[in-house]
Amino acid sequence: MLIQNFRQSLFRVDQVREIDAHAIRAGKIAGIELMRRAAFAGFACLRKRWPQARRLTIVAGPGNNGGDAFLMAVLAKAEGLAVELVASSEQSRGDAETARGSWRDAGGSIRLAQVDAVLPSADVIVDGLFGTGISRAPAGIDALLIERMQQATGRRLSLDVPSGLDADTGFAPGVALKADATISFVAWKRGLFTADGMDCCGELELDTLAIPYSSYAGRDADARLLGIELFNQFPVRKRNVNKGCFGHVLVVGGESGMAGAPRLAAEASLRAGAGLVSVATRLAHVAPINASRPEIMAHGVDDPQMLDALIERASVLAVGPGLGVRGWGHALWDRAVHGGKPMVLDADGLNLLASHASPDMQISVITPHPGEAARLLGCDVAGIQKDRFASVRRLAEKFDCVAVLKGAGTLVADPRGQVALCPFGNPGMASAGMGDLLTGVIAGLLAQGMSPWDSACLGVLAHAVSGDRAAQGRPRGLLASDLLLPLRDCVNGAVACAHE
Template sequence: MDPQPLPDALYTADQVRELDRRAIQDHGIPGYTLMQRAGAAALEVLGRMWPRGRVLAVVCGPGNNGGDGYVLARLARAAGWEVRLAAVSDPGALKGDAARAREDWCAAGGGTVSLEAALEGCDVLVDALLGTGLGRPVEGAMADCIARINAAGVPVLSLDIPSGLQADTGAVLGRAVQARATVTFIGLKLGLFTGEGREYGGQVHFDDLAVPAAVYDGMVPTARRADAAVLGCLPRRRRSAHKGDFGHVLVVGGAPGMPGAVRMAAEAAARVGAGLVSVATHAVHAGLIPLARPEVMAHGVTAPGDLDPLLERASVVAVGPGLGHGDWGRALLERVLAWQGPRVLDADALNLLAGAPQRREDWILTPHPGEAGRLLGWSAARVQAHRPAAAAALQARYGGVCILKGSGTLVHDGRDLTVCTGGNPGMASGGMGDVLTGVLAGALAQDLAASPGETAILGVCAHARAADAAAGEGGERGLLASDLFPCLRGAVNP
């Protein structure tokens, strides 16, 4: 059986439970039939990912997630696996379909062993402990069980979601199973694609369990995935095009000692196709930038009024990289905010905005979790634990388009939430945000999409695609922001 492609739609746990209910009650599919289909889908993933596996440990908890584990164990045993099943909770307390799954496992000759015996010498471990309904931190015996699973040193396949991972946010609730792969059912869970979800979920597989398409009617996804495929909608350039057709980006920033940030943002804007790129920076190093990138026009500015002739020629302004928190940076930001036109705010511009909040509809904000926390009055940890809510709160308070950076970057335009599924851990290095700022400004300058929200998605995906290409050449560790420059052209020329 060919694997099902991952859909774009992402749902909360409550939404998926409603989809389950519709399949069972409105369309007459017995719950146990869905459970059997889930077990069969998981078995198919097992066989495809570990074709040489022979000894399978299945660790079952309470509820229907444990029921899925019992079904998988029975099917795997019939398929020739040596199956060792450990029941972490009281099997006698199972109810409904989960109880029936255990009964069928026992009727087929299956039994239970201790967790130690299940783990000893197994090739693959199946996590069927906790499902999507988890709402509080994992503690006690269950937390100890998860710790022992993670310490076992064998690959783990999680059913529906890694146990301990919050299905809506991607936050780890105390402790979570580190899965090599996750097979999830009916609807993709948002938490698998942002925050810690990308780390703990591993390779995600999907099966809709053959529910009718009508089950999804009227169910609006909480978010949608976006990957490099969206770059295919970039328009072809006319043969008669000239640089004036593709906008003029002005990058404002670079306080004394910080010329690198504006230089990287400026080159990124040029690399994605902006027709002209200028930099307004501190006079002490305005002459250095053209030496590093001669295509960029650099202007030293000492007072806000020095920006006026540059703003008159600009079609998009990116402000914040290396701007600093002092009077110079604050005055320049105020002048940029008085200008009428699309803007991208990053770094120090966001920190200054946090001290004097205002709402606009014509800007793109690009905070990382620390900056987002300052903008909202939250801790960075709270932002990370509630990433979708934080993105929505930022957009509601400040308007425009909010890009909450991090693993599974979120883009919120006031109506839709989009998750970028590209990128890699090598991007955790200085300057990556400056490059993204330039990419966004360059995309805006070319009017590459119908709305700032769509342009933001294109920019985030192009940035991630370039980072993945750069990491593919030499690995993730040691990846520098400037390593993306040779790859940005390819990222926007699919």
Template sequence: MHSPFPLYDADALRLLEARGTASSDGDAFALMARAGQASWRRVLKHWPQAQRIAVVCGPGNNGGDGYVLARHAQESGRNVQVVSLLPPATPLARRACDEYLAAGGRIVEAPEGLQGAELIVDALFGIGLSREPDAATAALIETINAHPAPVLALDVPSGLDARSGSAPGTAIVADRTLQFIARHRGLRTGVAMDHVGELELATLDLPMSSFDGIAPAASAYRHDALHGFFPLRPRDSHKGRNGHVLCIGGDAGSGGAVMLAADAALHCGAGLVSVATRPAHVPALLARRPEAMAHGIDDVEQLTHLLERADVIAIGPGVGQGAWGQALFDLVLACAKPRVFDADALNLLAQSPRRLNECDVMTPHPGEAARLLGIATVDVQRDRFAAANALRERYGAQVVLKGAGSIVASPEAVPAVICAGNPGMAVGGMGDLLTGCIAALLAQGFAPRDAAIAGALLHASAGDAAARVDGERGLLPSDLLPWLRRLANPMRR
């Protein structure tokens, strides 16, 4: 079984760096030397044929790492040039620069130093940058991004805010990013996903004791963590043991949404799935999925006995914001059973905010999150961790903030980041599947946080598996259904 791996924020990384210096008998340059050497090893591993290398160095210690790399490249006989807008400004960076120059290296101005480069190393800014780059630096970053050579970013692609993963201005688009000491929380979600390329880690040989007392800022879950959530079922299982999900939604013109949620709940192992929808949608739903128990709802009172029979309620897919959807939503709010809120159920909640239960799960996309918080969508994306935590604090439920690097925020726990999924999943109906996934896991007895994490990870991993077959563009929610079932089932010996 593979466990989640820890992610750290900038404050923790600075403390770890200080402890790394202490473990080197107080020699801070020893740590920089290891970072530069580790970077050079990555160059040799991934681009062994590159002879013309441009290393773009900033004035701080990230630039110092670049100078060390450049010295190794110079001593190996490569044609290396350091491109710098400003001279080194820290003692460590100055020492690294002096050693590079003493080895015969040279510093040139941009963009001349980038001409003919077969590899560009980005060592402009490290984890400390949280502002927009100035005009000259922004122009250099844009020149690098337009260059045909691959880019290796050291620690963080310059221009990204390592705390949040946002880009206040222009930022480097790297092919690979080599993180130092520990993995950065901000590089796993949001706009950062379009800048980091392949992520790697160089621990710089810090002893494990350096991490004592430093709590991770988040936990990252990859697809290989899935089977830790899905034990084998007992041989004497029966449908009642695997829970009864009630999916509510499908106002006029939106019947497909609740059908997808019901399909996902069945494929993820719910023992029974009922659907409350408009009467006009019942024939199509039964034709598509006879295993679902479809009920046409005209009068809200018809929903009462269905709520009593169900173990978990999933409301939102296609429910609308009209009188019909509002009446169903109000009835569900009075129900004490575990609930999953998505789509228009979240929009209705935003119109009349109230605190939910800790056993409930909310699954907003950034636009819905913005309405729930009363802020702009751009503010949600500027700091997705802060937005997810704000939703958790305001509404009291488990929160799955969807998007690139979905974030699960839970009471009394660090956020979980889902390191799976792909752009092909940006299509209508994918969120409806997620609603059904999480509801099915709650019905099978998963703890609310586990249901939110496992459901989001299962959903994203199924999307990746389906995209590997025929590609991302044109991926449909229904393409994920067989993969949901396969990935939720560990092999029986």
């Protein structure tokens, strides 16, 4: 994916190191100069966020991240701040040793980390322990330092990456710092925006260290961030139209006792702009759906053969919400996946796919959470979460469709390996019905003629931003149905400036 909007480009660690190396080699920027720039950026970030801070404790590791920290200590001392510097090792590597010498030359002293020593109290703790230099669980004195930074009463600022977080995957294999803010250098690392990265980074800031564009040019970003400017893709509707112009979604689901799931998916399709929406469900659910939302055409389908006529009239299928995996659900699923219509597959539709996949199925989009993804890929949830980027790519390739891997930092992938990441959403969305809503949104966009990729990306984005607007900073107790009216705002481009 070629860089177009740099600040929405996500890179792997090896790619960032290549950019660094190019800047040093071709741009003739010395490594110690890049460290100085990182130190200036880190100190400016600290002063901007906590201008009243007077006492700093700076924790420095032996590598480049520690070098940034040593030079930041020099700047803070020159500004008259009280600085305590704690180093994890007696020596540093490469340019970081030069930075260490600069701190000594400035009259600074170094405390060597000890097993039984607590960190000095401070207004701000600066984390310069690891940066991108770790993908394993921290051990020994390093793990103790992370725990003590976490226990400290001051604010926590991480340089580049919170220590203990794998910058490639967003997975924390052991103890990891939960920072109040993280300033990332050179380029966004993809792991900052998904999985444990969502809890570890706090507020994020990027500084490219004035590296010339030539060091980035021609390099493909590994993934991209979804931004609200994508809502501009929704065309202004002509006035001379009718409901048949915007597609007909058929939601298939709702085993006994599960009427709410297809009902939520169906209304989400309507709110996303579909012209017509039907539901194929148990006969007992028809009256409640008609009573609560008469715009939805509910059909009792206790005989699976009755589904064929409904599939014929539909333009897009949304299969799985509340479907169940027993005889009735399996029979409807089998007819739907062989119905020859574009389809979004979720929930029990995915559980059935895991055990009954066949090459003649026509699937447009799948939307698994990590548990469903694990069943689809034949592994455990931990294996999915250790590398969500690899997992979503495997899903898209295996089922030859667009895959949405839900969770903190939801990912979208296509079979060619293209990946997009949604940085919006909140923990209140970890509640019943949210997945049904997303299925309906994506199906509604697909019915309006969008490609599976655009439908998935815009659907995930609209779903997450609607969740943030509905929560209003109060995520606990958020209901899936709370998102329906904000969703209408999103698909019409009326999105609050707070998300810019």
